[in-house]
Amino acid sequence: MTVLLHCSGRPVARYLHRPDLAADLSPRPYLHPVTTPGGTPVTEELPEDHLHHLGVSVAVPDVEGHNFWGGRTFVRDRGPVELDNHGVQRHDDWKLRDPDGFVEDLSWRADGRELLRERRTVAAGELTPTAWALDFTFSLTNPGPAPLSLGSPATNGRPGAGYGGFFWRAPKEAAAPAAFTQDAEGEEAVHGRTADWLALRGANWTLVFAGATGETRRDPWFVRTEEYPGVGSSLAWRERLPLPPGATVVRRVVTVVADGAPDRGEVDSLVRRALS
Incomplete structure (x- = not known):
């Protein structure tokens, strides 16, 4: 299933549901390609x-021990391990579908x-x-009794690897992208820190990630530039995020x-x- 997302009448993103993905990829819907107004792709898949x-x-x-990220699972005192513990995100219903956005239950x-x-609401x-x-x-929302x-490799013993939540994989280019915030520059200076916005700049494109709620702005940014280009907003950087029965955690990221x-x-x- 594919949904095209339009901005001012032109397609700028494709939203994909791919049941053919291997189980160890933690199948989930995702946006790819996302393009700039000039048509430059700024996402990567697989x-x-x-x-x-x-x-x-x-x-x-x-x-709660299940991997909804894909790949190996970081196990305390063992490191990355191939486990048969992968989850899947399944589409349940469209609450709204317009050319410039949608609301989806999963x-x-x-x-x-x-x-x-x-x-999930995307616009x-x-x-x-x-x-x-x-x-x-x-x-x-935790629907069970x-x-x-929610945890991360960092909460399981791998320092600096607090990823998990909203994540954007950008395309690899000949040179690593630049990463900067209002007052810091470089992967080491911005990784694992909070900032109202964080920019990732490639050869002819720029992505700017901004937390649009107070809770989102309190989440540290996970940033990679040298190994691969990617940015995430981390739900569980140092400690696990508890979700009691019936509780809901909400995050909103606006990307320029x-x-x-x-x-x-x-x-x-x-x-x-963008936030106004």
């Missing part, structure tokens, strides 16, 4: 370095049971002739997708406009 990286998606490495399932219910909006905004909100918690290389002042202006 890259050789990490086959389980799927464009723009919501992926969590540890939901089930996160593993071992034949539903662990999480998700309401595209024009900012300027060379930039548009992808507004992505997800709400995860037992408490759950731009052609060229806007400077910090221009980026700040685009983010303010």
Whole structure:
């Protein structure tokens, strides 16, 4: 199943449901390709370095021991291990489908049971002739009678690997992209830190990620530039995130997708406009 997302009448993203994906990729719906207004692709799917990286998606490495990220599972005192513990995100219903956005209900399932219910809202909006905004909100609810918690390799013993949540895999180019915030620059300076916005700049494109709620802004950014280009907003950086029965966690990330290389002042202006 494929849904095209339009901005000002032109397609800017494709939303994919692929039941043919291998189980160890933790099958889930994702956006790919996402393109700038000028048509430059700014996402990657199934890259050789990490086959389980799927464009723009919501992926969590540890939901009460189940892997909804894909690939190996980091096990304390053992390291990355191939386990048969992968989950799948299944489409349940469309609550809304318009050319510029949708609202979708999904089930996160593993071992034949539903662990999480998700309401996902995605919308595209024009900012300027060379930039548009992808507004992505997800709400995860524990529908069962037992408490759950969300974790990451970091919470399982791998320092600095607190990834899990909203994740954007960008395409690899000849040179690694630049990463910067309002007051810091470089992967080491921005990785694992909070910032109102974080930019990833490639050869002829710029992505600017902004937390659109207070809770989202408190989540540290997971940033990779040298090994591969990717940015995530981390739900469980240092500690597991508890989810009691009936509880819901909500996050909203707005991403500016731009052609060229806007400077910090221009980026700040685009983010303010995207969040207004």
